[in-house]
Amino acid sequence: MSLIHEQAAFLKDIRKLLDFADAKNYVVTAGELGRSAETQSMYLRSHRSETMDDMHLRQCAIDLYFFLDESDHLQLVTSVDRLEEIGKAWEDLDPRNRWGGHREGAATETPRFERDLGPGR
Structure with a gap:
């Protein structure tokens, strides 16, 4: 499958995940989807990443932030335990989907949702 088709399939799964999260009353915002090689190199040098073959470079990773409305106040949810059902739903959509x-x-990243395309194409 071409990279464009992989990106499109990834985004279709993201749409399904967002629908699932909405049904669970989460408010979801998005962070980084694409990333430049220069930014990845900086992350590698500063030990924020371990590789130059990150799925953000291929636009097959996204950072999503989940909030719950608690007494008219949005509370960011970052706990692995509280987000487990979201992560499981993501990984159940495709065997290549990975949740951070x-x-x-120490590399646990609850906002990270990616599709593992294997080594760089």
Whole structure:
């Protein structure tokens, strides 16, 4: 499948995830989708990333932020436990979908949702 088709399939899954989150009463905002090689290189040098083959470079990763409305006040939800059903729903959509909340150790990133396309194309 071409990269464009992979990106389109990724975004269709994101749309499904957003519908799922909406049904659970989450307010969702988005952060980074695409990323330049220069930014990735800076992240690598500053140890914010471990590779130059990040899915953000191929526009197959996005950072999503989940909020719950608590007494007219939006509360950002970052706990792996509280977002587990969101992460599981994402990973159930496609076997290549990965949620950052399931990363081991210090690299846990609950906002990160990606499709693993394998090594760089």
